Structure formats: C-alpha cells, structure tokens
Amino acid sequence: MASRRVTRKWEVFAGRNRFWCDGRLMTAPHPGVFVLTLALICSTCALHFAFDCPFLAARVSPAVPVAGAALFLFTMSALLRTALSDPGIIPRAAAAEAAALEAGAGAGGGGGGGAGAGEAGRPPPRAREVLVRGRPVKLKYCFTCKMFRPPRASHCSLCDNCVDRFDHHCPWVGNCVGKRNYRYFYTFVVSLSFLAVFVFACAVAHLALEARGAGLGAALRASPASALVAAVCFLSVWSVLGLAGFHTYLASTDQTTNEDIKGSFSTRRGVSNPNPYSRGNACANCWHVLCGPLAPSLIDRRGVFTIDVKDELPASFARVLAPAAASPAPAPVPAPAPAPASAGEGALAGGGSYTNLFEAGDGPGLARHAYANRSLDLDPVPLHGECRGAPGPRIVLQHRIS
Template sequence: MASRRVTRKWEVFAGRNRFWCDGRLMTAPQPGVFALTLALICGTCALHFAFDCPFLAARVSGAVPALGAALCGATLAALLRTALSDPGIIPRAAPAEAAALEPPDAGRPPPRAREVLVRGRPVKLKYCFTCKMFRPPRASHCSLCDNCVDRFDHHCPWVGNCVGKRNYRYFYAFVVSLSFLAVFVFACAVAHLALLARGAGLAAALRASPASALVAAVCFLSVWSVLGLAGFHTYLASTDQTTNEDVSLHLTSTFLSISYLY
C-alpha cells in the first residue's frame, strides 16, 4: 500500500510568492528584475576579471584579482540570500481564527485596530483584512506579494523579494558590499586605461581595451545610486527605522505642512 503524500504548507500558500527546490527557496511573483540585477553584476565582473585583472596583476599587484573575487563573492552571496529567503512572512489566520474575528452573522467587520498590553505597556495592533489577523507592530502588508511581513522595510524589485525582519541584514550586506565592489571595479578599469594611455594617448587606450571603458561607464552610472542607498540604509539602521516608516513619517510631515499653509 502506497504511503499517503503529505501536503506541505508552501503548496497551499495563499500569497503570490513562487517556491523552488521543494519549498526551500522563495521569490517574489515576478523575479525578472532580479535576474537583470544578477546579469549586470556577473557580466560586469566577468569583463573585469577577463580584461582588467590580468593586466593589473602583472603591472600593479597580484592581490587585485584576489580582492575583486572576494568582493564579488560576498556581493553575490548576500544578494542570493536576500532574494531567495523568507523576509519574515506572517502566516495568515486559520479559517477558524478568521471566523472568530469576522463572524458571518455579525453584520460588521472587526475594528481596524486594538490595543494589547505587552509587559505592562499598551501596544497598538492593526487589523489586516486580507490576512484576517491583527498584525504585530511594524509589520505591513505587501500588495505585490500579498503577504504581511514582520518589520516590513520595502519591496525591492532589484533583489526580487520583500525586505523584512528575517533578511534585512543580508540586504544591508548586499548594498554595502555592492558599493565597495562598484568603486573597486571602477578604479581598476580607470587604472587600466590610464596605464595604457601613457605615451599612447587615451584614444589608443580605448581602442586597446574597449571592455574596460564599458566597465568604467557602467560602474560610473550605477555607483552614485548604490552609494546613496548604502548611506540611506546605514542611517536607517543607526536610527532603528525602516524605509516604510521613514517614508510614512515624511509623507505625514509634508501633509501637515500643506494643511498648515492652507
């Protein structure tokens, strides 16, 4: 007699996430931008290792390829951990729990919020009408993934996942390591072109190594936004805030300022 197959939770998951490797990995419903991020990083690093590293290892130091490999490995590891892990999804209420909060004969929905005492202090809980539960403080519902995420920071299409309590440290490590990687690769490409241009001129250097010019251009265009993002999340981490909370605070302040003017 064949054994009865057990249905796992990810197979009946109510959100829009996609699951891979028998539920061990998960992504957002549309991970296409994540694939673009992965392709840009891998493609730029491949050009860097193929053209800049051999030249600089011979002319400058053999540590250049080793340092580049370490930064590239750390960046890709943090990216994959952020993109493929659970951001902190809060399970939806079971049918019995949802019926207790929203009885069909009540005629009205439950209150939007309620207060509970935690260690003697009142804590406000907001009700999620999609997940049928009062979610914890600092949690929020992601409309793209259709889940409530604990300590929700934001939904990042570049990593193809929500960023929350369980993967924020990997996201922060990805942003910081990507900043160092972009600066390092840009510096190596510029150094390569500068050494080639000695005596021959910049035009000859560009003809000799067009891949270095392409790498320098890609890094120059992206490094400013990456550095700004790393600085912004360093500020958030130091002040114990999330992107969602910071944006909400600024929107509230702007609304109050406009209301005061009018």
C-alpha cells in the same frame, strides 16, 4: 501498494510567492528584475576579471584579482540570501480563529441593549492601540490575513503577505525586505558599493596605464571592455552609494523605510514623537538590527499538510487535499484552553499569536493562531503595553522587540 502523494505547505501557500527546490527557496511572484540584477553584476565582473585583472596583476599587484574575487563572492552571497529566504512572513489566521475574532467584535459592539443578529458577523475594528514603552502604537487589522498585524508589520500588496518589521518590497532583489533578511539586504547594498568602486577604480587604472605615451584614444581601442565597465560602474555607483547611506541612517536610528516614508516618528505640530524601538544610541541600534538574534521562520513552508490541519487553508486551496479526504483521519487532539493572563503577566509569556491578545474571555472555545511566534522570546528586554479600545475586559500585552 502505491503511497499517497504528500502535499507540502508551500504547494498551497496562500501568498503569491514562488517556491523553488521543493520549497527550500522562495522569491517574489515576478523575479525577472532580480535576474536582471544578477546578469548586470555577473557580466560586469566577468569583464573585469577577463580584461582588467590579468593586466593589473602583472603591472600592479597579484592582490588585485584576489580582492576583486573576495568582494564579488561576498556580494553575491548576500544578494542570494536576501532574495531566496523568508523575509518574515506572518501566517494568515485559520478560519476558526478569524470567525472567533469577528464574532467577538460583533458581540462587544452590541451596546447596552445587546447585540443583534446582524451585528454578530460584522468585521472587527480596523485598528487597535497598544502602548510600547509608554508610546501609543496602532495595530491595524489585515482583512486579507484576518488578523491584527503586530507592531511594525505591513501587508505587501505584491506578495500578498503580512511581513514582520516590513521595510519595503525591493524588485532588484526579487523579494520583500523584512525582519529576517534586512541584515543581508544591508550587507548586499554596502558590499555592492565597495565592489562598484573597486571595479571602477581598476578599469580607470587599466585605461590610464594603457594611455601612457599612446594617448587615451589608443587605450580605448586597446581595451574597450574596460571603458564599458567604467561607464557602467560610474552610472550605477551613485545610486548604490546613496542607498547604502540611507540604510545606514535607518539602521542607526532603528527605523524602516516604511516608517521613514510615513514619518511615523517625526515631530508633528511641535510635539515630538520619539521612536519607542530605539536602543538610545546609534551603535546599539546598529548592533541590534544587523547583529541581533535572527528570528525563526513562521511559515514552515516544507511542512506536510494533513487532514487535521486542513481548516488552516483558504477555501480556494481546500480542493488540493480532496483526494486525502477519502482516507480515515486521526481524531484531532483538543487544544488546551489558554491560561488567563494575570495583571502582572503578559498574554504572550508562553508564545502564541498576536490575534489572541484581543480575544475577550478565556473560555474553552477560544481559538488560537496556528503558528506560535517564537521570535518574541529572542530579546531579553520586554516591553509592556496595554490594549486600548478592545471589547471585553482589559488585556495586558507583553511584547518583545526582536
């Protein structure tokens, strides 16, 4: 008997990303510029290895092509890791969780006279505020993902996903740059700077040695490929060096490009607004951003969809599982009710979603996010905060920077 086709989660992914190799690799919806980046780097280095390296290996040192190959491989590995991995996408809320959150917002905003029927389904407030190391941080509600975004997260309009510690969407690498691939992006930019300077220096040295006695014109006629490589590297090295310096500044201050552009931690009207995520010095910030524990992926893109989790899908994707609805489905296991958080404990002490931080009450009907954000357990330094402006009783937030 023929077995029913297995539907994997990447096939019904709610965002716009494109998946390759059965969901093992992922890129932005339009990876054309990333292909252009690959073509520029590979073609320039191919000319370098074909024309400059043999000449310099014979006239200068055999270590020249070895150093060039090492830089090229290191740069390409960092680029591919940045472009083909999960940047830190936060899964969208299940339909049951979004409905519970909206119902809670409508009931909490009814005032002293009680909530009317028209208020029960109104959307939640656009933002709520928590304290991180004594500093107020706004958590904005994402109407696409139906959840309150965690601190430093933002929604990418191109990929249509919320990304944790969102830095920016980089078309040159064909992916968002976020919490899970920022270190590889930084490594790519810095190594590309060294590679561009190295290839430019080799091309100029080749032309200079050819020009001895014969003149520059004869050298250009003898090795036009070296002149082309030198021109390409000269035009591109300045922007790459500037980008590497800018991200070095961001890493040393533990900021993102998104936060720097918005001026999230700049002084306004004479009032200082220090960065609550900073470790206190540049070395500690760089170590945390570039060498800290890597957060696990939350989207489980190669997982298998079953009937009992069909309600996690958006309505537009429900038809994908329609053939499977004919077979009997196992009875769903009821989720245990979450334990109420005491005054000295955090709501996420045992894992869970950010949305649960703002659901009032602890009854058995409380919806939980479909994915647990395990990255909260990676940093040994907890940050305690208190939710402001939430309906219902006060809820204590324990958030860990990771």
